[in-house]
Amino acid sequence: MQERELRDLIADVKTGRMSRRSFVQQMIAVGLTAPMAGMMLAQSGVAMAQTAIPYKPTKAGGGGLLKILYWQAVTLLNPHFAVGTKDQDGARVFYEPLAGWDQEGNLVPVLAAEIPSKENNGLTEDGLSVVWKLKKGVKWHDGMPFTADDVVFNWEYARNPETAAVSIASYKDAKVDKIDDFTVRVTFSKPTPFWADAFVGTYGMIIPKHLFADYIGGKSRDAPANLKPVGTGPYVFVDFKPGDIVRGKLNPNYHMPNRPYFDTIEIKGGGDAVSAARAVLQTGEYDYAWNMQVEDEILTKLEGAGKGKVSIVETGNIEFIMLNSTDPAAEVDGERASVKTKHPLFSDPAVRQAINLLIDRASIEKFIYGRTASATANFLNAPAKVRSTNTKFEFNIEKANAILEAAGWKKGGDGIRAKDGKPLRFVYQTSINAPRQKTQAIIKQACQKAGIDVELKSVVASVFFSSDAANPDTYTHFYCDAQMYNTTMTQPDPGFFMNQYLSWRAANKENKWQGRNVSRWQNKEYDEIYKQAEQELDAVKRAAMFIKLNDLVVTDNYIQPLLRRPKVSAVAGNLTVPLSGWDNDLWQIANWYRET
Amino acid sequence: MAGSTHASPIADVVVPLEGRPRHISPGYEVWRKFRRHRMAVASIGVLTLLTAAVLFGPLIWRIPINEIDFTARLAHPSWDHPFGTDDLGQDLLARMLYGGRISLAVGFAAMAVAIIVGVLIGAISGISRGSVDAALMWITDLFLALPQLPLLLLVIYLFRDFLKNWVGPEGGVFILIVLVIGAFRWMPVARLVRAQFLSLREKEFVEAARALGATTPRLVIRHILPNSLGPVIVAGTIDVAAAIIAESTLSFLGLGFPPDIPTWGRLLFDAKDYLDIAPHWALFAGAAIFLTVLTINFIGDGLRDALDPRRVM
Numbered sequence: 001m002q003e004r005e006l007r008d009l010i011a012d013v014k015t016g017r018m019s020r021r022s023f024v025q026q027m028i029a030v031g032l033t034a035p036m037a038g039m040m041l042a043q044s045g046v047a048m049a050q051t052a053i054p055y056k057p058t059k060a061g062g063g064g065l066l067k068i069l070y071w072q073a074v075t076l077l078n079p080h081f082a083v084g085t086k087d088q089d090g091a092r093v094f095y096e097p098l099a100g101w102d103q104e105g106n107l108v109p110v111l112a113a114e115i116p117s118k119e120n121n122g123l124t125e126d127g128l129s130v131v132w133k134l135k136k137g138v139k140w141h142d143g144m145p146f147t148a149d150d151v152v153f154n155w156e157y158a159r160n161p162e163t164a165a166v167s168i169a170s171y172k173d174a175k176v177d178k179i180d181d182f183t184v185r186v187t188f189s190k191p192t193p194f195w196a197d198a199f200v201g202t203y204g205m206i207i208p209k210h211l212f213a214d215y216i217g218g219k220s221r222d223a224p225a226n227l228k229p230v231g232t233g234p235y236v237f238v239d240f241k242p243g244d245i246v247r248g249k250l251n252p253n254y255h256m257p258n259r260p261y262f263d264t265i266e267i268k269g270g271g272d273a274v275s276a277a278r279a280v281l282q283t284g285e286y287d288y289a290w291n292m293q294v295e296d297e298i299l300t301k302l303e304g305a306g307k308g309k310v311s312i313v314e315t316g317n318i319e320f321i322m323l324n325s326t327d328p329a330a331e332v333d334g335e336r337a338s339v340k341t342k343h344p345l346f347s348d349p350a351v352r353q354a355i356n357l358l359i360d361r362a363s364i365e366k367f368i369y370g371r372t373a374s375a376t377a378n379f380l381n382a383p384a385k386v387r388s389t390n391t392k393f394e395f396n397i398e399k400a401n402a403i404l405e406a407a408g409w410k411k412g413g414d415g416i417r418a419k420d421g422k423p424l425r426f427v428y429q430t431s432i433n434a435p436r437q438k439t440q441a442i443i444k445q446a447c448q449k450a451g452i453d454v455e456l457k458s459v460v461a462s463v464f465f466s467s468d469a470a471n472p473d474t475y476t477h478f479y480c481d482a483q484m485y486n487t488t489m490t491q492p493d494p495g496f497f498m499n500q501y502l503s504w505r506a507a508n509k510e511n512k513w514q515g516r517n518v519s520r521w522q523n524k525e526y527d528e529i530y531k532q533a534e535q536e537l538d539a540v541k542r543a544a545m546f547i548k549l550n551d552l553v554v555t556d557n558y559i560q561p562l563l564r565r566p567k568v569s570a571v572a573g574n575l576t577v578p579l580s581g582w583d584n585d586l587w588q589i590a591n592w593y594r595e596t
Numbered sequence: 597m598a599g600s601t602h603a604s605p606i607a608d609v610v611v612p613l614e615g616r617p618r619h620i621s622p623g624y625e626v627w628r629k630f631r632r633h634r635m636a637v638a639s640i641g642v643l644t645l646l647t648a649a650v651l652f653g654p655l656i657w658r659i660p661i662n663e664i665d666f667t668a669r670l671a672h673p674s675w676d677h678p679f680g681t682d683d684l685g686q687d688l689l690a691r692m693l694y695g696g697r698i699s700l701a702v703g704f705a706a707m708a709v710a711i712i713v714g715v716l717i718g719a720i721s722g723i724s725r726g727s728v729d730a731a732l733m734w735i736t737d738l739f740l741a742l743p744q745l746p747l748l749l750l751v752i753y754l755f756r757d758f759l760k761n762w763v764g765p766e767g768g769v770f771i772l773i774v775l776v777i778g779a780f781r782w783m784p785v786a787r788l789v790r791a792q793f794l795s796l797r798e799k800e801f802v803e804a805a806r807a808l809g810a811t812t813p814r815l816v817i818r819h820i821l822p823n824s825l826g827p828v829i830v831a832g833t834i835d836v837a838a839a840i841i842a843e844s845t846l847s848f849l850g851l852g853f854p855p856d857i858p859t860w861g862r863l864l865f866d867a868k869d870y871l872d873i874a875p876h877w878a879l880f881a882g883a884a885i886f887l888t889v890l891t892i893n894f895i896g897d898g899l900r901d902a903l904d905p906r907r908v909m
Contacts, residue, residue: 274869294869297670297683301873367666367684434869437855438684444856445664455765458855472753 038105073269097204296370636898709778714785722793833896
């Protein structure tokens with residue numbers, strides 16, 4: 001998709017020929033995010049829509065107890081240290097950002113009085129600063145007023161490397177000044193097209209200055225408020241047992257009228273995805289369960305009990321297979337899979353192409369994930385206006401056989417193809433999760449029919465996704481030929497998402513395998529375009545560049561997308577839960593209510 | 597008869613001998629006593645059947661274990677698929693037969709390792725006095741005190757790749773699991789054997805043998821060891837069951853065989869979420885583990901009764 005086509009589409013939205021929603025969906029289809037689509041529209045003069053969040057109760061309270069189940073328990077309650085979504089969600093009950101992202105890529109104000117725009121002088125032409133106006137009359141749970149000082153403090157707190165905040169990336173390149181008690185200005189060191197990062201969404205939650213001021217830097221982990229949050233949110237902290245349960249009760253001074261609906265809230269942790277689904281859908285013990293990584297067949301069956309429903313929200317998450325571009329067997333300078341080596345099998349493009357043809361995406365979607373994923377081969381090359389042709393992919397064993405045959409891989413006596421004495425045999429790893437093991441089995445069988453021998457390996461998720469530099473089984477070490485996992489868009493801007501294929505970001509011994517480029521894929525053209533995109537201020541031009549980047553990655557066949565994975569949750573039948581794929585599950589916890 | 601008490605010593609003389617005296621070998625004696633334990637005899641039958649099925653079954657039932665057929669997903673038992681299919685349409689009978697080979701082999705091999713190591717250490721420690729005995733028992737206590745799971749993780753990380761290159765992924769994991777399970781289960785056997793040795797070596801028949809000039813190795817191998825094997829065999833049968841269950845645990849943690857190898861533990865793990873949709877999937881694998889463990893325990897029971905010389909039947 002070229003820049004011109006993007007401009008045509010935006011023009012269609014402007015004139016009303018195309019709905020905002022379908023534009024956003026098309027942008028997601030080409031690998032961008034809804035927030036970025038929203039930014040493109042805003043810059044082109046299409047105002048952000050006023051999101052109508054449904055809410056019926058006419059007074060606060062009276063809703064009783066809200067029981068939420070997280071099968072990975074919350075371990076801490078400081079949003080600046082929250083690595084996983086579970087911890088972010090736990091913090092979101094008590095803390096709030098200035099604004100959040102809704103499903104269509106609109107910014108929804110929370111602690112901000114309004115969303116900055118050129119009209120209200122919040123944004124400047126040069127893209128160097130943003131002015132946020134804060135809501136007045138907001139009080140912390142302990143009665144202190146919420147002011148611009150708190151916002152400025154959060155920037156100082158998070159950007160300090162010694163604080164070791166996970167949100168540091170959102171704050172380190174900015175400068176935040178207080179203009180008056182209820183206005184702050186964020187100034188960037190270079191033109192920043194995606195300005196809504198600091199103080200927004202997942203990493204934007206604001207903590208109180210008066211409780212954390214003494215704990216900035218090295219002492220950050222000692223703050224008592226890390227475990228006893230005092231925020232501005234709809235619920236006041238009651239009790240927290242790390243790894244087990246979080247409890248809160250209604251905040252009588254909440255800054256939005258008639259909210260929240262529930263008198264008390266409880267987030268229980270532990271168990272596994274299937275038992276969590278059961279607790280909401282079948283037995284009705286709980287009202288909401290997060291992250292349903294469960295076969296659709298089981299979910300459908302559980303829904304049959306009539307106690308609840310499965311809620312599916314589109315996100316930018318993609319389940320994909322990554323082929324190693326380096327040799328995991330050879331050890332160079334004390335590390336395996338060094339970028340100085342080349343993979344003995346996958347360096348042949350024919351092999352990569354054949355494997356792409358051997359992935360039966362349609363069956364994986366239909367028989368394993370069902371409603372909870374949609375097959376995708378190529379989130380690119382999207383013909384401009386029709387989405388359905390976009391999800392075209394091929395599963396063709398004969399063609400794969402022909403490609404391998406033509407490239408000189410001949411079948412041996414054991415039915416395994418080989419070339420120059422190298423048999424087509426590789427190890428394919430993923431985390432332990434029933435749908436993933438089934439996907440492995442399906443791909444292995446197809447490969448077998450094409451004369452490729454695949455050895456399957458599965459690693460416990462807590463090891464596979466850990467950042468342990470000493471453990472060779474983590475996905476970032478990638479001491480394996482191929483691996484599969486789900487890459488999540490942790491930030492609404494695809495800039496962060498796309499830096500995972502930059503040459504200089506390759507994971508290696510030197511950076512303790514923290515480099516984001518796990519596949520070690522190297523491409524000069526990609527690096528160049530990425531550098532340009534970083535500086536590009538025009539949102540539409542920038543989007544076109546990102547699409548080009550996506551294109552480069554996927555057509556090289558080292559990265560093979562399988563499925564787009566939406567956010568799947570289990571919700572009790574009478575509960576109204578506004579969800580967004582671009583923000584935390586609990587981003588609108590103040591607006592949850594029960595139909596009576 | 598072995599333990600019967602006669603009214604008076606001369607009673608033997610008046611018993612009339614009919615023809616030549618019936619010679620009863622110790623082996624026959626054991627079998628005769630074992631036979632009385634009906635459940636144990638039935639268990640031998642069932643276990644033989646199970647073993648024969650997994651050994652020869654795949655030669656007759658020729659559907660490949662990984663043949664995916666989406667048209668027959670979660671099919672209930674039928675003539676095409678006597679045990680039904682799983683959610684990828686793979687034939688469960690074929691998978692059960694293949695997996696049974698591994699599960700049973702792991703069980704018996706791990707038992708062999710545990711018994712060999714246990715008997716060796718127990719025997720050395722029981723016959724030698726003083727510092728050797730103390731040192732060996734310290735080692736036994738040390739092993740009993742080791743945290744199993746962390747050590748297991750370590751061993752698997754250290755040696756998995758090496759063994760995989762040497763004997764292939766399945767063989768490597770097999771050796772590793774058998775050794776690891778064996779290495780963690782020999783301690784009770786060693787203690788049992790040592791206790792037996794301590795009491796047996798003071799018995800009159802041992803003293804008699806020593807007086808006749810028997811060397812220590814001969815004393816151990818010919819006289820003491822055979823008399824102390826009863827409890828060892830019983831402990832061994834329990835180990836088989838424990839090893840099968842331990843293998844399932846390892847598969848559960850992803851440390852066992854590759855995920856596409858359908859051991860019984862693995863089948864059960866995969867099936868657990870489908871209990872209310874396709875109960876047959878879990879039932880057959882569960883029944884197989886249950887039957888194996890139960891029959892082996894019954895056989896152990898029967899053997900304990902049969903091998904106990906003090907027991908009169």
